[in-house]
Amino acid sequence: MPAPLRLGIAGLGTVGVGVIRLVQAEADRIALRAGRPVQIVAVSARDRAKDRGVDLSGFEWEDDAVKLAQRDDIDVYVELMGGDAGPAKASTEAALAAGKDVVTANKALLAHHGQALAETAEAAGRVIRFEAAVAGGIPVIKALTEGLAANRIKRVMGVMNGTCNYILTRMEETGQGYNVLFDECARLGYLEADPNLDVGGIDAGHKLSLLAAIAFGTRVDFANVELKGITDITLEDIRHAADMGYRIKLLGVAQMTGRGLEQRMTPCLVPYGSPLGQLEGGTNMVLLEGSAVGQVVLRGAGAGEGPTASAVMADVIDIARGIRLPVFGQPATTLAEAVPARSATPAPYYLRMSLLDKPGALAKIATCLGEAGISIDQMRQLNQPGEPDEKAIVLIVTHKAAPADVAHATAQFRATGVLLGDPVAIRIEEV
Amino acid sequence: MPAPLRLGIAGLGTVGVGVIRLVQAEADRIALRAGRPVQIVAVSARDRAKDRGVDLSGFEWEDDAVKLAQRDDIDVYVELMGGDAGPAKASTEAALAAGKDVVTANKALLAHHGQALAETAEAAGRVIRFEAAVAGGIPVIKALTEGLAANRIKRVMGVMNGTCNYILTRMEETGQGYNVLFDECARLGYLEADPNLDVGGIDAGHKLSLLAAIAFGTRVDFANVELKGITDITLEDIRHAADMGYRIKLLGVAQMTGRGLEQRMTPCLVPYGSPLGQLEGGTNMVLLEGSAVGQVVLRGAGAGEGPTASAVMADVIDIARGIRLPVFGQPATTLAEAVPARSATPAPYYLRMSLLDKPGALAKIATCLGEAGISIDQMRQLNQPGEPDEKAIVLIVTHKAAPADVAHATAQFRATGVLLGDPVAIRIEEV
Numbered sequence: 001m002p003a004p005l006r007l008g009i010a011g012l013g014t015v016g017v018g019v020i021r022l023v024q025a026e027a028d029r030i031a032l033r034a035g036r037p038v039q040i041v042a043v044s045a046r047d048r049a050k051d052r053g054v055d056l057s058g059f060e061w062e063d064d065a066v067k068l069a070q071r072d073d074i075d076v077y078v079e080l081m082g083g084d085a086g087p088a089k090a091s092t093e094a095a096l097a098a099g100k101d102v103v104t105a106n107k108a109l110l111a112h113h114g115q116a117l118a119e120t121a122e123a124a125g126r127v128i129r130f131e132a133a134v135a136g137g138i139p140v141i142k143a144l145t146e147g148l149a150a151n152r153i154k155r156v157m158g159v160m161n162g163t164c165n166y167i168l169t170r171m172e173e174t175g176q177g178y179n180v181l182f183d184e185c186a187r188l189g190y191l192e193a194d195p196n197l198d199v200g201g202i203d204a205g206h207k208l209s210l211l212a213a214i215a216f217g218t219r220v221d222f223a224n225v226e227l228k229g230i231t232d233i234t235l236e237d238i239r240h241a242a243d244m245g246y247r248i249k250l251l252g253v254a255q256m257t258g259r260g261l262e263q264r265m266t267p268c269l270v271p272y273g274s275p276l277g278q279l280e281g282g283t284n285m286v287l288l289e290g291s292a293v294g295q296v297v298l299r300g301a302g303a304g305e306g307p308t309a310s311a312v313m314a315d316v317i318d319i320a321r322g323i324r325l326p327v328f329g330q331p332a333t334t335l336a337e338a339v340p341a342r343s344a345t346p347a348p349y350y351l352r353m354s355l356l357d358k359p360g361a362l363a364k365i366a367t368c369l370g371e372a373g374i375s376i377d378q379m380r381q382l383n384q385p386g387e388p389d390e391k392a393i394v395l396i397v398t399h400k401a402a403p404a405d406v407a408h409a410t411a412q413f414r415a416t417g418v419l420l421g422d423p424v425a426i427r428i429e430e431v
Numbered sequence: 432m433p434a435p436l437r438l439g440i441a442g443l444g445t446v447g448v449g450v451i452r453l454v455q456a457e458a459d460r461i462a463l464r465a466g467r468p469v470q471i472v473a474v475s476a477r478d479r480a481k482d483r484g485v486d487l488s489g490f491e492w493e494d495d496a497v498k499l500a501q502r503d504d505i506d507v508y509v510e511l512m513g514g515d516a517g518p519a520k521a522s523t524e525a526a527l528a529a530g531k532d533v534v535t536a537n538k539a540l541l542a543h544h545g546q547a548l549a550e551t552a553e554a555a556g557r558v559i560r561f562e563a564a565v566a567g568g569i570p571v572i573k574a575l576t577e578g579l580a581a582n583r584i585k586r587v588m589g590v591m592n593g594t595c596n597y598i599l600t601r602m603e604e605t606g607q608g609y610n611v612l613f614d615e616c617a618r619l620g621y622l623e624a625d626p627n628l629d630v631g632g633i634d635a636g637h638k639l640s641l642l643a644a645i646a647f648g649t650r651v652d653f654a655n656v657e658l659k660g661i662t663d664i665t666l667e668d669i670r671h672a673a674d675m676g677y678r679i680k681l682l683g684v685a686q687m688t689g690r691g692l693e694q695r696m697t698p699c700l701v702p703y704g705s706p707l708g709q710l711e712g713g714t715n716m717v718l719l720e721g722s723a724v725g726q727v728v729l730r731g732a733g734a735g736e737g738p739t740a741s742a743v744m745a746d747v748i749d750i751a752r753g754i755r756l757p758v759f760g761q762p763a764t765t766l767a768e769a770v771p772a773r774s775a776t777p778a779p780y781y782l783r784m785s786l787l788d789k790p791g792a793l794a795k796i797a798t799c800l801g802e803a804g805i806s807i808d809q810m811r812q813l814n815q816p817g818e819p820d821e822k823a824i825v826l827i828v829t830h831k832a833a834p835a836d837v838a839h840a841t842a843q844f845r846a847t848g849v850l851l852g853d854p855v856a857i858r859i860e861e862v
Contacts, residue, residue, distance in 0.1 A: 137727060143570050275709075292449070299727070301724065309723055310581055311578075314578050316581075317577070322753075
């Protein structure tokens with residue numbers, strides 16, 4: 001039997017414990033597929049005494065992840081702590097400097113430092129693998145880097161944050177507001193330590209920036225991902241969208257256009273009956289569009305102990321098998337600087353606003369749109385006679401419009417004197 | 432620049448021409464991702480003079496695929512002729528004997544001779560890759576062999592023959608019968624030279640047997656795939672199924688049970704709104720269920736020039752990158768003999784029959800079911816008063832029942848004296 005591949009695991013939260021359980025449960029199967037045994041040698045976490053439901057007595061313990069990463073008796077450093085700086089970054093750099101391969105679930109680290117880490121790793125002949133960093137158990141990094149390697153990728157899109165999708169799905173199901181569902185997620189442990197990483201779209205934006213780098217052969221450019229979270233999404237908009245045949249999803253889109261690279265992770269309306277529209281709860285879905293293959297869609301659990309451990313171990317098994325690829329699928333030094341597109345591709349927009357219910361109000365709004373060059377596909381006026389101030393809710397679906405024109409038109413709404421409160425504008429992706 | 436990886440391509444039908452086009456269109460991208468150029472050196476096909484819409488003048492020509500496979504100036508033999516014997520088999524064996532790696536889209540060859548070819552290849556230190564053989568452009572072999580390598584796979588299922596799915600989808604859409612749509616497929620070039628490979632479920636059965644080998648670590652066992660094609664599916668059943676909330680799909684299921692390995696490729700009813708139920712036209716979908724990852728679903732084009740060429744070239748790029756795995760994901764000598772399950776897992780069944788419309792007829796049928804231990808979930812009687820012989824159509828959805836009990840009950844229907852014609856029984860998969 002060939003020598004085992006020896007792992008050091010830093011971070012014993014849900015994912016770290018999942019990896020330990022999976023290595024123990026499937027040791028024989030993993031050895032058969034990896035061509036050699038995979039063995040956990042040492043672990044590191046903040047609190048040694050904490051009961052994690054797994055027996056750690058067979059592993060060496062390091063209080064310091066950097067020390068773990070440098071141990072002579074490990075081949076692969078498995079970084080499951082998270083965070084774009086601090087111990088995660090220091091230990092990953094230490095592992096590469098010490099000649100270890102790295103497997104990580106850390107999208108934040110790679111979104112911020114992926115290029116530097118990839119160049120360091122490749123100069124040292126080391127690999128960094130990160131299947132678990134994007135879309136949990138779905139083998140999407142592999143599909144894009146290897147399965148679709150012969151394609152010019154046209155577009156990558158998807159729902160990549162299960163917590164946001166859970167909140168949006170449950171708002172519609174239960175009729176409860178955002179804040180109630182946010183608190184439910186906090187209780188269920190679905191939120192990152194900094195919840196804004198989830199609900200602010202940052203975590204999903206990190207993931208999208210990594211997919212874009214592989215897809216388009218460009219350096220990771222998280223700074224130019226247009227980010228908007230779900231904190232402003234109201235039950236009212238979810239219901240109106242449904243009435244008009246749409247669902248609201250936190251949707252990532254990365255697309256290479258003549259105007260440069262578009263990357264956005266924002267709430268969008270998608271057709272209700274489409275695969276993305278039908279995506280429930282914590283499930284993730286990624287759509288890859290290639291020049292030869294057409295559209296390939298992948299769906300699966302976006303988080304959780306088992307799915308994420310499955311992705312971590314797929315990377316470990318690849319390393320055990322001797323598979324050694326550049327971090328982003330081509331040498332890091334050949335990745336082009338991404339040129340961000342100044343503006344997004346035109347799209348239809350959903351608009352909702354409250355107007356004073358008096359003659360000519362709607363005409364004034366329509367005029368603003370017309371003057372901005374935006375034509376109207378659907379318009380509905382919902383009167384609410386019970387309200388003392390006689391307001392009307394107006395819903396509009398536009399034909400394709402440039403985002404700047406939409407912003408201009410909605411700014412003009414204010415000058416009409418018929419607008420109550422702020423108008424809502426949400427992009428519609430015809431997936 | 433490292434030395435190019437040199438290909439010899441046998442078979443210049445849709446897929447072969449697609450590979451040539453893709454290599455030409457994406458040469459730079461492929462070189463960047465493969466770490467070296469990929470070059471087509473020589474080709475072989477039946478008719479040299481035929482106009483295929485691509486320029487072959489830059490390639491050496493071989494009339495004989497075996498000669499092509501043995502050429503000193505190729506590294507990888509790409510077999511795109513098809514067929515489970517003859518030149519495809521002889522040339523693949525010749526390529527392995529001559530020290531070449533093999534990339535193939537030939538599911539029939541591997542379904543019949545996969546074990547022997549894998550053993551030959553692995554003994555010689557050669558690889559055989561076959562992403563294009565299963566589900567066209569969808570990187571499902573890679574997802575199963577590598578992406579989910581740490582999982583015990585519980586079940587693999589899917590729609591893997593685009594032509595059958597096209598026929599079934601179009602029957603429902605157009606209200607045309609099977610024969611009309613079969614002729615349409617023939618005109619459109621959607622059918623294999625032997626159409627029974629498609630509509631008889633054989634082609635899809637080949638694919639399922641390959642997935643099962645990887646999933647369960649068992650030798651390919653195509654002989655024990657329960658096969659039933661779509662030739663008996665009527666418009667009537669498609670419509671009744673839709674009325675009851677189902678769609679009919681040619682569905683493959685491979686599942687390891689306590690009773691052995693179940694493999695079947697048969698028409699099934701699936702819930703109308705489910706992802707499989709919603710699958711239209713030539714699209715394929717494969718569901719992989721793993722112990723850690725849960726369910727991963729992959730969807731994409733199951734055939735066609737671009738998608739299949741994308742899969743062929745993914746394999747070629749992997750070889751160029753130095754990725755060398757056992758053919759079925761673990762050494763062929765370690766694959767266990769599959770023990771076929773004697774009977775399929777119980778499932779609900781859809782039953783349709785014509786009865787003499789006279790008092791007590793339905794009771795007699797219900798009695799047959801009850802005596803076979805089968806309970807009824809839904810029953811509908813559709814009277815057709817216009818018919819002279821006063822017949823009634825009866826539709827039944829059973830609760831879960833063993834296939835043998837269903838066969839026994841339907842055989843007993845005949846003895847009731849109220850049955851007209853043959854009853855139809857179709858399995859329902861609650862996916």
